[in-house]
Amino acid sequence: MTTSRDPQAGTAPLGVPAGTSTLGVLAEAVLPDGRALLLRAAAPGDAPAMIEVIHAAFAARPLLGARPDALSETAASVTQALLAGTGYLVTVDGRPAGAVLVSQDGAALRLGRVSVHPSFQRLGVASFMVRALLEVMAQRGAGQVTLRARREYPQLRRFWEAHGFRAIGEEGNCWVLFRTLPVVAEIPDADAMRALGRALAPLLRAGDLVIASGDLGAGKTTLTQGLGEGLGVDGPVISPTFVLARVHRSLVGGPALVHADAYRLGGFAELEDLDLEESLADSVTVVEWGAGVAEALAPERLEVDLRRGLDPADETRWVFLTSRGRWRRDELAAAVASLEETA
Secondary structure, rough: OOOOOOOOOOOOOOOOOOOOOOOEEEEEEEEOOEEEEEEEOOHHHHHHHHHHHHHHHHHHOOOOOOOHHHHOOOOHHHHHHHHOOOEEEEEEOOOEEEEEEEEOOOEEEEEEEEEHHHHHHOOOOHHHHHHHHHHHHHHHHOOOEEEEEEOOHHHHHHHHOOOOEEEEEEOOOEEEEEOOOEEEEEEOHHHHHHHHHHHHHHHHOOOOOOEEEEOOOOOOOHHHHHHHHHHHHHOOOOOOOOEEEEEEEEEOOOOOOEEEEEEOOOOOHHHOOHHHHHHOEEEEEEEEEOOOHHHHOOOEEEEEEEEEOOHHHOEEEEEEEEEEOOOOHHHHHHHHHHHHHOO
């Protein structure tokens, strides 16, 4: 995964998938001061660097309750953890800045020893590491992630909740936090993007909200064209950038498709001016560039985040599908799998 965005600059998830190789750089960003921020898979030889980060991070926390077990980790124990599971290392201009170990937890993956060196805290490194790592896991087919957060540090729980986790129980003096990962589709061209829209259309009904976000030219309108074809609405479905919203009536007795564009809007107040709420109950509403703007339209929504690579000649896109409501992950995965069956 690669990106050149400032990790403190925006709300969209960081990282653009760049293949599924086990080793090598998985995500990149640039800090406000110009330094390069990289996430890569860790090898056993990285254990000393990871110990440096883990020990420094956990030692810097206020001592509340028992001494953290992380301070008892050694290069040998981290090496063993890497051999038994997976680990990731974040560097800033080549210096170790962040670390995390990953192990199996039943059907889920368990994050452990999540650490940012004190020298690199308050720069957005932790959020970059977590968001990019979750995307890597989703791209590789993982469906669930868990972790533990000590109850003495409620700010840690708030951090993880901001990244989509929720408490599901307790282990000792820790909360157990959990989240479901997006379903990821690798889309080679525009025809396949429209096919993805057609595959998702049967999962939509009147009252549904779809928020489509991502890079400029990543294929949001193309995906919506496929949704329109699958829903059987009149066309053509084209970008509503300059008219802000278009209504496409059903030709088959189903819900209309309301296609809106929030790119030029300053916030939810301006979106309200489009009166989308008036048609929401009877239509499938798709809002392009809707992240951070359109969520208040409905309590449930399907979030679609589209990414493109850095090579403008490469048409490959990665689409992250996240249910914020009634859609089950397995039905979203089945829709994506159907593309492979027809390819």
